[in-house]
Amino acid sequence: MGLFDRLANLLGLRKKEVNVLVVGLNNSGKSTVINNFKHEDDRCIDIVPTVGFNVEKFSCKLNIED
Ligand SMILES: Nc1nc2c(ncn2[C@@H]2O[C@H](COP(=O)(O)OP(=O)(O)OP(=O)(O)O)[C@@H](O)[C@H]2O)c(=O)[nH]1
Numbered sequence: 001m002g003l004f005d006r007l008a009n010l011l012g013l014r015k016k017e018v019n020v021l022v023v024g025l026n027n028s029g030k031s032t033v034i035n036n037f038k039h040e041d042d043r044c045i046d047i048v049p050t051v052g053f054n055v056e057k058f059s060c061k062l063n064i065e066d
């Protein structure tokens with residue numbers, strides 16, 4: 001990785017897109033967790049049981065520790 005790439009990553013200029021698959025038992029709170037990652041203005045007020053599956057696209061900032 002070159003200097004520019006490192007700098008761009010450090011400054012957060014390069015946004016990476018990831019796909020996240022959320023799996024779990026019925027009624028275990030998957031949609032609720034996803035809803036809470038959304039910006040306040042975009043959150044659903046009423047979460048109903050998901051029929052089949054949902055595909056959603058939104059931006060959020062994650063700090064992940066392993
Ligand atoms: N007490 C409690 N209830 C929760 C929590 N998270 C979600 N719930 C409730 O659990 C119920 C199911 O939440 P959902 O987010 O719809 O769960 P889900 O896994 O998406 O359910 P399906 O789409 O049916 O698979 C809702 O009534 C939520 O309000 C939690 O942390 N604590």
Ligand SMILES: [Mg+2]
Nearest residue numbers: 030031049050
């Ligand atoms: Mg759901």
